[in-house]
Amino acid sequence: MMALLKYELRKTIFAKVAILGATMLAQLAFLIGLALKNTQVLGTSIVILVLLAIGGLSYAGIQSVLVLHRDMNTKQGYMLYMTPHSSYKILGAKMLENGLSLMLLAGVFFALGVLNLELANAHFNTVKIVTSMVNQIIIMIDPKLTMNVSTFLALAFGIVSGWIANLSIAFLASVVSTALFAGRKWNLAAAFVLFILLSIVQSKLSEWIASPEHFVAMQRFLWQAGLMLIFSLINYLVTATLMEKKLSV
Amino acid sequence: MIEANKLVKAYLGKRAVDIDHLQLQNGRVYAMLGPNGSGKTTFMKMAAGLVKPTSGSIYVDGAPVSVSTRSMVAYMPTEGYFYQWMTLSDAGKYYQDFFEDFSYLDYERMLIDLELDVKMKVKTLSSGMTAKSKVAITLARNAQIHMLDEPFNGIDLLARDQIKNLVMQAAGRDKLLLLSSHMVEEMEDIANSAIYMKDGKAVDCVDLKTMRRETGLSMADKYRQIYGAAHQEVAL
Numbered sequence: 001m002m003a004l005l006k007y008e009l010r011k012t013i014f015a016k017v018a019i020l021g022a023t024m025l026a027q028l029a030f031l032i033g034l035a036l037k038n039t040q041v042l043g044t045s046i047v048i049l050v051l052l053a054i055g056g057l058s059y060a061g062i063q064s065v066l067v068l069h070r071d072m073n074t075k076q077g078y079m080l081y082m083t084p085h086s087s088y089k090i091l092g093a094k095m096l097e098n099g100l101s102l103m104l105l106a107g108v109f110f111a112l113g114v115l116n117l118e119l120a121n122a123h124f125n126t127v128k129i130v131t132s133m134v135n136q137i138i139i140m141i142d143p144k145l146t147m148n149v150s151t152f153l154a155l156a157f158g159i160v161s162g163w164i165a166n167l168s169i170a171f172l173a174s175v176v177s178t179a180l181f182a183g184r185k186w187n188l189a190a191a192f193v194l195f196i197l198l199s200i201v202q203s204k205l206s207e208w209i210a211s212p213e214h215f216v217a218m219q220r221f222l223w224q225a226g227l228m229l230i231f232s233l234i235n236y237l238v239t240a241t242l243m244e245k246k247l248s249v
Numbered sequence: 250m251i252e253a254n255k256l257v258k259a260y261l262g263k264r265a266v267d268i269d270h271l272q273l274q275n276g277r278v279y280a281m282l283g284p285n286g287s288g289k290t291t292f293m294k295m296a297a298g299l300v301k302p303t304s305g306s307i308y309v310d311g312a313p314v315s316v317s318t319r320s321m322v323a324y325m326p327t328e329g330y331f332y333q334w335m336t337l338s339d340a341g342k343y344y345q346d347f348f349e350d351f352s353y354l355d356y357e358r359m360l361i362d363l364e365l366d367v368k369m370k371v372k373t374l375s376s377g378m379t380a381k382s383k384v385a386i387t388l389a390r391n392a393q394i395h396m397l398d399e400p401f402n403g404i405d406l407l408a409r410d411q412i413k414n415l416v417m418q419a420a421g422r423d424k425l426l427l428l429s430s431h432m433v434e435e436m437e438d439i440a441n442s443a444i445y446m447k448d449g450k451a452v453d454c455v456d457l458k459t460m461r462r463e464t465g466l467s468m469a470d471k472y473r474q475i476y477g478a479a480h481q482e483v484a485l
Binding site: 003006007010011075076077078079081082083084085086245246247248249 | 294297298299300301316317319320324326328329330331332333334343346347348
């Protein structure tokens with residue numbers, strides 16, 4: 001399993017290092033802007049950091065689906081499927097590597113966010129005003145919601161878990177389309193249509209299994225995260241079983 | 250041993266493989282012969298566990314082809330299949346990580362014999378170099394069964410001789426070697442049995458010595474007998 005994890009990481013390491021490298025450069029720009037009190041550099045670096053957080057997490061996830069698709073549809077896939085490992089282990093390694101990478105990236109962005117907010121707070125009083133404005137907006141959306149660090153952490157965990165659940169649907173859609181339409185040019189398009197359909201089903205299911213009414217915000221976010229991880233597990237089991245029984249490479 | 254019973258692989262209704270019964274014994278070197286599309290590659294992929302049969306069964310050493318039989322089978326696909334980011338050394342380390350029967354030392358020795366450097370990058374290899382490195386990495390596994398799909402493709406005469414030597418060294422009393430090729434003459438020196446594939450069916454499986462003794466036919470003569478008739482029919 002460790003060998004599978006090692007090579008899964010190797011396949012995607014370049015993009016992840018590039019995302020982290022760009023993030024460090026943007027962070028450096030933020031610190032320089034802060035030290036020089038240059039609002040232009042500060043503003044630009046904040047925008048870049050936010051874009052990198054959204055784009056980086058999105059790309060790291062999408063890349064893992066593309067790697068799976070490539071492993072099933074190109075000759076390089078023989079390297080993986082010739083090994084004496086079951087589809088459960090092969091897919092498990094892919095999902096584990098991707099889940100851990102996403103959590104790690106999310107953790108880095110979260111830590112930088114907290115750090116930068118604290119640093120900015122110490123330098124500019126206006127940041128306190130902005131923070132309170134953001135809190136007001138959150139209360140307008142949901143009056144029960146009081147945003148503190150633990151609630152924000154639960155929210156971030158819920159978002160990343162939701163993204164992992166979406167990726168597990170993408171894995172399933174990719175495997176189904178390859179098993180049924182291997183070698184066809186529209187294989188990828190079929191996978192995309194299937195992904196949309198399965199996402200709708202999962203979204204309806206998650207609405208149906210709503211958290212108990214008395215739950216506070218943090219509990220609701222954790223409930224949602226748990227639900228998404230259970231969906232991911234179910235999708236993983238269905239996908240791996242299909243790979244084991246039906247997939248030819 | 251590889252055994253196939255009522256083995257069928259169909260793609261959109263067309264049967265790529267349709268073998269009623271075929272048994273390949275250990276201690277022999279089999280040449281799997283036949284024109285393009287006769288089912289050689291699909292049969293090998295099914296034995297390697299890469300392609301799932303539509304129906305029927307295929308066994309390796311008495312066990313149905315599965316994850317566990319993959320460790321007994323060293324399969325070399327006809328296409329280049331190493332990851333593009335690898336060097337030949339990386340490819341060897343990859344095999345070492347996944348196959349207990351792989352010897353990195355043997356692999357390195359074979360690469361030297363084939364005039365290849367472990368530091369070479371996969372993406373810069375010529376087709377001949379790729380073919381040689383695939384043979385080396387597959388034969389560096391001390392597996393029960395070796396299956397090489399078109400090992401002489403894209404390789405010059407001298408390299409072909411080197412590969413023939415490596416294959417003959419790999420053959421052993423308890424090992425099964427299955428090689429497919431269009432180059433019938435090359436196979437004549439290595440194989441002691443031949444399987445003739447036509448339209449997905451194993452039309453004949455012969456012991457070459459017995460065939461020569463009883464009918465006076467060589468592997469190539471038999472090939473002409475089986476496929477030559479078909480060519481003449483097309484020409485007419």
